[in-house]
Amino acid sequence: MSFEIDRASLLVRVPGAATLTSIEQALAREGLTLGVAATDDAVGDWLARGAPGAPSPLSDPADHLVAGVTATLINGSTLEVRPAPRRAVGPDLMALVVGARERFASIDHVWLRVHLTGARPVTLSTEGLDLDPPVSNEEASLLDAIARELAR
Amino acid sequence: MADSHPIAELSRALPGVRSSDDAADRVAYARDLWPRHHLAVRAGNVAEHRPAGVVWPGSTEEVSRIIRWAHDTGTPVVPFGAGSGVCAGVLPSERMIVLDLKRMTRWRELDERRRTLDVEAGQMGLPLEEDLNRRGFTLGHFPSSILCSTVGGWVAARSAGQCSGKYGKIEDMVLALECVKGNGDVLTLRHRTSGPNLIPLVVGSEGTLAVVTSATLRLHPRPTSRAFAAFSFPTTEHGWEAMRAMFQAGLRPAVSRLYDPFDAMLARRGAVKKGGADSGGTPGLGAAALRTLLRRPGAINELMEGSIGSAMLGGSLLIVIFEGDGDGPSKDLDIARAMLEKMQARYEGEGPAQKWLLHRYSVSYRQAPVFAAGLFSDTMEVAAPWSKLHALYDGVRRALGEHVFVMAHLSHAYPDGCCIYFSFAGTAGPAEPGREGWDARCETTYDRTWRAALASAVEAGGTLAHHHGAGRSKAPRLSSELGSTGIDTVKALMRAFDPRGILNPGNLLPDAPSPYVDDAHPKQVTQ
Numbered sequence: 001m002s003f004e005i006d007r008a009s010l011l012v013r014v015p016g017a018a019t020l021t022s023i024e025q026a027l028a029r030e031g032l033t034l035g036v037a038a039t040d041d042a043v044g045d046w047l048a049r050g051a052p053g054a055p056s057p058l059s060d061p062a063d064h065l066v067a068g069v070t071a072t073l074i075n076g077s078t079l080e081v082r083p084a085p086r087r088a089v090g091p092d093l094m095a096l097v098v099g100a101r102e103r104f105a106s107i108d109h110v111w112l113r114v115h116l117t118g119a120r121p122v123t124l125s126t127e128g129l130d131l132d133p134p135v136s137n138e139e140a141s142l143l144d145a146i147a148r149e150l151a152r
Numbered sequence: 153m154a155d156s157h158p159i160a161e162l163s164r165a166l167p168g169v170r171s172s173d174d175a176a177d178r179v180a181y182a183r184d185l186w187p188r189h190h191l192a193v194r195a196g197n198v199a200e201h202r203p204a205g206v207v208w209p210g211s212t213e214e215v216s217r218i219i220r221w222a223h224d225t226g227t228p229v230v231p232f233g234a235g236s237g238v239c240a241g242v243l244p245s246e247r248m249i250v251l252d253l254k255r256m257t258r259w260r261e262l263d264e265r266r267r268t269l270d271v272e273a274g275q276m277g278l279p280l281e282e283d284l285n286r287r288g289f290t291l292g293h294f295p296s297s298i299l300c301s302t303v304g305g306w307v308a309a310r311s312a313g314q315c316s317g318k319y320g321k322i323e324d325m326v327l328a329l330e331c332v333k334g335n336g337d338v339l340t341l342r343h344r345t346s347g348p349n350l351i352p353l354v355v356g357s358e359g360t361l362a363v364v365t366s367a368t369l370r371l372h373p374r375p376t377s378r379a380f381a382a383f384s385f386p387t388t389e390h391g392w393e394a395m396r397a398m399f400q401a402g403l404r405p406a407v408s409r410l411y412d413p414f415d416a417m418l419a420r421r422g423a424v425k426k427g428g429a430d431s432g433g434t435p436g437l438g439a440a441a442l443r444t445l446l447r448r449p450g451a452i453n454e455l456m457e458g459s460i461g462s463a464m465l466g467g468s469l470l471i472v473i474f475e476g477d478g479d480g481p482s483k484d485l486d487i488a489r490a491m492l493e494k495m496q497a498r499y500e501g502e503g504p505a506q507k508w509l510l511h512r513y514s515v516s517y518r519q520a521p522v523f524a525a526g527l528f529s530d531t532m533e534v535a536a537p538w539s540k541l542h543a544l545y546d547g548v549r550r551a552l553g554e555h556v557f558v559m560a561h562l563s564h565a566y567p568d569g570c571c572i573y574f575s576f577a578g579t580a581g582p583a584e585p586g587r588e589g590w591d592a593r594c595e596t597t598y599d600r601t602w603r604a605a606l607a608s609a610v611e612a613g614g615t616l617a618h619h620h621g622a623g624r625s626k627a628p629r630l631s632s633e634l635g636s637t638g639i640d641t642v643k644a645l646m647r648a649f650d651p652r653g654i655l656n657p658g659n660l661l662p663d664a665p666s667p668y669v670d671d672a673h674p675k676q677v678t679q
Contacts, residue, residue: 009537009568010400050346057345058370061320062404062566067537077637083537085569086321087615088310089622089633090642090660091361092352100348113568120402128266129327129370131345138339142648143348149644 005030010114011067011083016044016107023112032114035121044107050099056131060122068111071097074104074151083111096146103143104150158227158249159205165221169214170255173205181206181250184237186625187530188598190523195591203230203244210255212330212338212365218251219363219654220336228657231359233305234276236297238531239623241309241358241659251363253304260366262287267371268327273304273364289371292319292406295619296513304364310356312571312619314512316564317399318406318475321619323355325370331362334650338365353645358621359656361649375406375475379485380505383470383497388412388560389542391468394492395565396538398472403488407473409508410562413462415575416469418559419504439525446527446557446579453553470497471505527579528594532605535564535571536614543612545572551608552576555601564618571618576601607632622660631662 003026004013010032014023024038036054039046046052047066054065068083073096081093096104135143159173182199183189192199209215222229228248235242244250256272263269267289271280277298284290294313295301301311307329312321319325327343329351339362341350354361385391391410398405411419445452455461462468472488474481489499522529532552536544545560552558556578564571578601580593587596602625606616610632616622622630631639639662646653658664 006537006539008396008539011537011568050344052346057324060404061324062317062399064566064568067568073637073641077640079637079641080635081638082613082615082633083568084535084615085537085566086310086312086323086535086564086571086618088356088617088619089615089626089630091357091645092323092355093634093638093641095349095352096641098349099344099346103348115567116400119400122402122404124372129268131343132347133342133344135344135348136340136342138337139341139348139350142333142339142350145648146645149648150641152644152647 005032005114006083009067009083010116011111012114013068013109013111014043015109017042019043020046027114028117031117033117034112035115043110043112047098047107047110048100048102055121055123056126058126058129058131059124061124063113063122065113066094066098066110067113069094069097069107070109071105071107074147078108079105096150103147157204158225158247159207161225162207162218162221162227162249166217169218170208170210171205177206178202178204181232181235181242181252182244184235184240184242184623186238186240186623187519187528188240188595188625190519191528191591191595191598194523195589201243201245203248203250204246206232206250206252208252208255212256212332215251215253215332215363215365216336216338219332219334222249222654223335223652226652226654228654229363230656231304231308231363233274233302233308234297234300236300236305237309237621237623239309239617239621240625241621241623241656243624243658253363253365254302256365259283264289267373268368269371270328270366270368271303272366273302273307275303277301277303277306284371285374288374290374291325291369292372293322293325294512299513303367303369307355307364307367308358309621310619312564314409314563315406315475317408318404319372321564323352326351326355326367327370328368329354329364330366331364333362334652334655356621357645358623358659360646360659361655363655373477375481376477377479377481378473378475379481380502380509381472381485381489382500382502382504383472383492384416384466384500385468385470385498386496387462388468388545388562390496391470392538392541392562392570394470394495394497395562395570397491397495398488399565399567401487401491403484405472405484405488406475407471407505407509408563408565409471411469411471412560413465413468414456415559415561416467417465419469419471419508420466439527443526443579446577447581449557449578450554452557453549456559457549457553469500469504471508473505473509522577526590526594527577528598529575529577530598530602531620532574532576532602533571533618533620534574534609534614534616535569535618536612537569540613541570541572544609544614547608547612548572548574548605548614551604552601554604555581555597574605624659624664627660627664628662630660
């Protein structure tokens with residue numbers, strides 16, 4: 001599998017089927033790291049499950065884990081969100097991919113943030129914050145409605 | 153409904169809901185602060201696209217009743233904060249009612265232990281921050297519109313503040329959103345790290361998916377110490393390489409603002425202070441001289457951007473402010489200074505950064521004298537990964553520079569990229585058949601400028617907007633960034649949240665009636 005490293009931006013583009021271990025090994029050769037525990041999980045599956053083990057995005061609000069994505073929606077079309085540090089062009093469609101357990105889309109390729117080996121981590125306190133509340137009935141109902149409309 | 157007035161119908165159906173169809177109110181709520189509107193106003197066209205009226209709900213329950221009524225009657229609704237948007241996100245028609253949330257300002261819960269605040273959407277920015285400061289907290293969100301924007305507006309537009317380097321943008325601060333869907337149902341969305349998180353869909357949706365009625369925001373301890381510094385660089389590129397190095401090394405200055413040579417010259421001279429809200433005059437030279445000069449913007453831009461201009465103006469300027477507790481900010485600044493001085497930075501002392509902080513909001517009030525002088529001005533905020541920043545900077549600058557005088561600063565940096573904030577001023581182009589009037593010719597220049605610059609941003613691999621939103625002004629170009637699948641996906645979300653399409657219809661859709669027409673001829677949007 002080939003990985004495209006954007007050294008200047010500290011980004012790497014990888015296929016959704018690539019394992020975290022294989023990505024980490026490739027990055028290590030460049031003096032880079034994902035900054036998460038390397039496992040044999042496919043990165044697409046790992047992101048669909050909400051990237052368990054990754055630092056909370058609230059610990060460094062200026063950073064993020066996923067900068068861009070190419071995904072196949074449940075209606076068969078291909079969604080591409082080009083890499084950008086932040087954008088303001090309507091709803092953030094990556095919310096349909098990350099943490100959504102492939103309900104709406106599956107990841108073909110993804111742009112991940114990588115770190116210089118030895119860079120200082122940023123860790124604002126998230127103590128006391130409830131980072132994983134249960135999904136309410138209203139939210140579940142909305143998730144169903146989104147899936148229905150996307151499938152049309 | 154077609155034969156009756158929406159406000160009269162609403163008053164009959166929902167007695168007690170505060171509303172108005174007064175002509176003055178309808179004019180006041182006919183638009184946001186999109187600069188192209190100012191051209192229309194200057195030409196004597198105050199607002200043809202007036203809403204049917206305005207409603208001022210006082211609670212989520214009231215919002216829910218209003219939206220349910222609108223859903224049942226098929227009445228379009230435009231949610232409204234403080235009206236300081238700059239992208240025509242608010243552009244109602246005579247069939248629509250405007251839903252102003254500014255009566256909803258209650259703090260529902262301040263949790264000092266968890267450092268969270270649940271606040272209603274109509275809360276204005278500056279009083280919120282000042283009240284938090286008195287309790288020992290900060291939100292860390294300081295948009296230059298903080299005097300005239302609301303929490304709900306920040307959420308709707310994906311706002312960014314001046315301290316984004318440490319605290320992020322508004323989307324990085326929202327832990328929960330209470331909102332009302334297009335059928336009137338009240339829904340609370342919660343941030344989830346490892347499960348479905350629907351908040352990012354509503355943040356930035358510009359009133360098209362749901363009406364945001366309250367937000368639970370993450371707070372931080374109010375900083376007790378700050379460290380200030382300014383550095384000059386031979387070129388703007390040297391400056392942004394320094395910003396990149398800081399952020400990729402794990403430094404998080406709350407403020408890092410890099411000015412191009414012309415903008416830096418204004419900052420050094422303290423032009424913001426002299427030309428602020430009270431000045432009432434036109435900047436620098438007389439209005440007539442400015443109009444003449446700006447008819448040939450290419451030559452001025454070329455001079456300012458070249459090495460002669462850079463040397464004449466004193467190079468680029470980077471302002472850095474770290475904030476936190478104790479000696480943490482000073483230590484971080486020491487690290488940053490050592491790093492930057494290896495990258496051709498020249499230390500300029502604390503003064504420029506201190507002065508910037510003192511006048512941090514003044515710049516937003518310099519637009520009126522420019523329009524009064526017969527010119528126009530606007531800003532464009534685009535972003536890209538660092539690897540594409542040079543192409544974005546050069547491409548957009550060149551595209552803008554053919555039509556208008558342009559300067560730039562970079563004030564929102566991240567480890568993987570940066571936002572470039574272009575400010576520009578222009579004047580009327582040559583007369584064309586049917587476009588002889590001064591203001592009509594200004595509109596032509598304005599539209600051509602934007603069209604060229606947005607196309608250039610996408611071509612360079614950038615995003616069309618970093619924090620102003622898209623509104624109707626950029627909607628015609630959205631498919632160039634999101635693709636047809638992206639647009640279809642947004643439409644699917646609109647159907648899921650708002651089945652009858654009553655919430656701010658026409659916004660964020662490339663195929664909706666456009667405020668522009670081909671070749672920039674004027675047109676009122678009344679659909």
